[in-house]
Amino acid sequence: MYPNQRWGCTRVSSKTTRIGERFLDITPNSAKDNLGYVIIGIPVALLVVFFLIPTLYLFATTFFPREGSGYYQIGFTLEHYARLFDSPIYGRYLWTTLELAAVTTVISVVLGYPIAYWLARVESPALKRGLLLMIVATMWITVIIRAYAIQVVLAGDGILNSLLLDFRLISEPITSSTGYIPTIVGMVYGFLPFAILTIYTSIANINPKLEEASRNLGASRLQTIRWVVLPLSKNGIAGATALVFILAIGSYVVPMLLGNPSEWTLPVIITEQVNEQMNVPFGAVLSAVLTALTIFFFLIAVKVLGLGSDQLIGDTPEGETDGQ
């Protein structure tokens, strides 16, 4: 009934063509056309003015020579790029950024999957709404407050360590208010909802009767998830992975507030270069690297997911509801 990964592309795109042709037939109306241009024109204009031009300017800035006063002037130099490749420390920061993002992504997707599955299969609509609200609600609190809250919980004399010490489960504090673990906790806390919601959508599209069919054919719950649910939600998993990873590369507040300097990511260093070192062109170079990195992983995601073809929607909805 529905296009599946293998055969969907041709079928859907042929349908698209047909709709397109029909569209051409009925809209030689110029008033309608103009309205369409206006509706598309406003966001395009906004993007050009506030995104495309600044981005190009940022890229240009990477070649501007720095002035003695700390600012820069129009000109051309490659010294900032030379500094990037000369000093091994920036490679370290780049690696830290990617590592934190990768660890965050794996934990978010692994933790998020069972929650998303449960959420998709909760029968009571009221409970489902409540749970979804709770997941979204974590995003209502600003990330700075969340970061400080995590500090309070994880500090050496914080709630977690006190409790564990009181129950004699540990003999000395196992976490501190800043460091690798608090940074990962903070980032997972921030990106888990994105992972859950992305995977949830894809699992909710799987006909629950498929799981019943699997159980009926002798599969245990785990076998059913392994052979039916996981393969059918792989687009959701891939989407969540790409989304969380791309978002995590750009993490700034959490590594700055919860990390020690060894957890500082590129965005933190960029801020430091611009605000503290007054080196705007070098900040621009690091920004360009970060942007290039994001684009690179985005393109990988596009390739893996087949985004841009017809699969943007997520997983194929399978089977009709049977009116029960």
Place this chain on the structure above:
Amino acid sequence: MSADPHLSLKGLTKVYDGRVKAVDRVELDIQNGEFVTLVGPSGCGKSTTLRMLAGFIEPTSGSIEMDGRDITFLPPNKRDIGMVFQSIALFPHMTVAENISYGMKVADEKFSQSEIDDRVEEMLELVEMPETADRYPEQLSGGQQQRIGLARSLALRPEILLLDEPLSALDEKLREQMQTELTKIQQELGVTTVFVTHNQEEAMTMSDRIVIMNDGHFEQIGTPNQVYNDPKSTFVADFMGKSNLFAGTVTETGPDESVVTTDAGEFIVDDTSFRTRASVQILIRPEDLMMSRPSDSQADNTLTGTVTIVHLLGSVTRYYIQSEQAGQLIVEDQSGGQLATEGDSVQVFFDPSECCVIPDPEPPVETDVSEPAMGVYQSE
């Protein structure tokens, strides 16, 4: 039917939210190889009953036994019961062969690849779809998908086969074809089958026995012939086909015949099992009601009326007749010709042996017994 039942439902009950009785103390013994159909309007509890058999719903009370073994709370994957779903529910990411062999793949028992291949081939031949092993479900038509669904459910050679409205997604012609094939395959394999449908025709053509469900309980269990010609309640009579019903009271009983007095007059019936003053309904199926031109001689069990609508249905012609005494009547004639046209005055009559007397479910409050029953049981 002296053999021990293959599947037994004992006082099976499902209560939702502590109040709503979806299924209420139903009892049923199914023999080995029997084809039993649960039929009823939507919301009658037939699907809930089937899902309890499959293990997807836990009963509130009562038990299910297979060959005398209690399976009431066994998880669905431990039951050895195959199921075909209304939504077909083939795994879209697997080929036809992978779908059919899924049960063998997840089974504790290990099957060799050649065993799996043989079984897949055997199942595809059974459903007459060879050469489709490497296709994906969405490359098949609805009817073909349902055949693969059937093949998949039978691949593990289950003790019992459950069919949850498997044909309702198919169009009329395909459905009839699938009915015959399903029956053929079921008889070939001799697998005990429980079929759920809301379509009474499907139930009639396919089943050994029919269970008519209404409001969570079993109204009647019987062969297609029994439930059609000898319904035990007006609900069954109505559900299993078109009917002409006359409410009345038994006013005379004799050794061979009784007299029932209704709004439409007195009728002679051959059922003598009711005592005098019993409230009853007389059922006459449209094909048992005969029609002729009006004549002056008033025979027994005769009504007069005017033809309002004539439906030519091919092998059958159906006449809707407005009768002064009895309201709307339906007559079906299979002789092929057209006996009357709209507006004709006609006389309809039936043989005492062709009607069925059903006890009235809600006898009216006892009033003065000498009062004739006429007018009290005004049919709506």
